[in-house]
Amino acid sequence: MAVASGERVRQAAVKLFAAKGFHGTGIRELAREARLSSASLYHYMGTKEELLAGIMRDCLGRLLAAAGQAIDGVADPRERMGRLVALHVLTHARQPDETKVVDDEVHALSPRLRRPVVELRDAYERLWADAVDAGLREGVFHTQRPAVTRKALLAMCNGVARWYAPRGPLSLDDLAEHYALLALRALGGERPGTGPDLAVCRAVVAATWRPG
Structure with missing residues (x-):
């Protein structure tokens, strides 16, 4: 079963924040891990800080x-x-x-x-x-x-x-x-x-x- 884009963003964020820390994770890296463009990423997460919270x-x-x-x-x-x-x-x-x-x-x-x-x-x-x-x-x-x-x-x-x-x-x-x-x-x-x-x-x- 395909994972919805919003859940892919969450999974990518958890993986990267745990490995590299919040401040060590860039938006482009997060988008790449979630298999989304940087522009569309914000549609699913708001800001990076809101995603973390x-x-x-x-x-x-x-x-x-x-x-x-x-x-x-x-x-x-x-x-x-x-x-x-x-x-x-x-x-x-x-x-x-x-x-x-x-x-x-x-x-x-x-x-x-x-x-x-x-x-x-x-x-x-x-x-x-x-x-x-x-x-x-x-x-x-x-x-x-x-x-x-x-x-x-x-x-x-x-x-x-x-x-x-x-x-x-x-x-x-x-x-x-x-x-x-x-x-x-x-x-x-x-x-x-x-x-x-x-x-x-x-x-x-x-x-x-x-x-x-």
Whole structure:
């Protein structure tokens, strides 16, 4: 099935922004990757900055919705945290270019376009903060630096997009489970022999980023 021109532009932008950065990607290069003329490119994207902002809003919106689904109805803060970490790892491994763009290029946006992107990012990170706070209240987490620990865990999980290879020695499920365990250890809430419900996380990620 042929890919519509607008989607080709988006795919080309994600690929190039992830590889070369927003400022390192030229309009002619973007048009060539999308198999369009430079003149017709603007019909499908507006400005290059608006294209970047749209990609970031879409990716963050999907991530926020997926995380909400994965932890819906989960009372145990350790399971909530484990699912959030596993879902983040699965997403960054499966969508490395999109997630690299979101993680790296927010500084390229002007204040007007940056604001809604940052609001989505903050809403997503609040899910993590709420899980950590719940664990501290219930006495199952014991870190003395919850905010710093949360930021460190997010940075750790973001890195998966840069190095994970599907043909490597570690399966994606094993990686997600290991990262969840590392997160619980960092929070002082490790549960030996118990990992998050990966089936739920896999299903949510697959449904959220289903092609078409």
